[in-house]
Amino acid sequence: MKLKSLTAVVCFATLGMTGCASKYVAPEEYSGFLKSYQNLKEEKSPSGGEVMRWIKPGVDANQFTSVYVEPSQLYPKPQPTEKVPQKTLNGITTYYDQVLQTQFAKELPLASGPGPRVLVIRPAITAVSAKTKSLQPYEIIPIALIAAGVSTATGIRDQDTSIATEAAFIDGSTNEVVAQVVRKGAGAELENSSQVMSANDAKAVLDGWARDMAKSFESLKHK
Incomplete structure (x- = not known):
């Protein structure tokens, strides 16, 4: 195996854990879900993860007495595949809603909708990219919770899943x-190229995102 090919495989195997490439979402990967990306800055989440984030200067988090989590969106419009069927996409958004509600309920009572003193969370699962050695420089698929194939000289394909959010x-x-966040992460590694991704493969990432969002809000309340 050539050294460059080996390096590519190692980078993808460790995507989201160690840095062969930037762990921040690049501007060309923004989905358009948020109204503006101009003020986003590279920050660290409470767990130490890389996020692009903006918080309105001077915002008083203590003004909010309840929180409403809007149903998370798949943005842009999803294109289910054999690898990532519609059932998986639906399962991911359903679980994302649940875990966001669970984590933020530790900070504020849940509201049934927007209103005075209600913090509204508007989340989305967005498109991501995956670099490969054998395919195009970037495989971009809407809602690309893809098993990204990394071909080696022996024809073996390592299967990594990836996911991104904007909120x-x-x-x-x-x-x-009053705040925005853009983030990506690596899901569970699939065993082979024929394995279909399930919502369970993304749950650990979604859990971490929701915890970090809630903890960030808690920290903001105490500033």
Whole structure:
């Protein structure tokens, strides 16, 4: 195996854990879900993960007395595949909603909708990219929770799953955006190229995102 091919395989096998490439979402990977990306900055999440984030200067988190999690969206419109069927996409958004509600309920009572003093969370699962050695420089598939194939000289294909999110945090009384976050992560590794991705393969990533969002809000309340 050539050294360059070996390096590519190692990079993908460790995507989201060690840095062969940037762990931050690059501007060309933004989905368009958020109204603006201009003020996003590279930050660390409470767990130490890499996020692109913006928080409105001077925002008072203590003004919010309840939280409403909007049903998470698949953005842009998903294109299910044999590898990532519609059942998996639906399972991911359903679980994302559940874990966001669970984590934020530790900070604030859950509201049934937007309103005065309600923090509205508007989340989405968005498109991501995967670098490969044998395919195009970037495979971009809408809602690309893809098993990204890395071909080697022996024809073996390592299967890594990846996922990205964008979320807006909104004042429920004014509809003003008070914070935004963009983040990506690596899901569970699939055993082979024929294995179909399930929602379970993304649950650990979704759990971590929701915990970090809730902890970030908690920290903001105490500033």
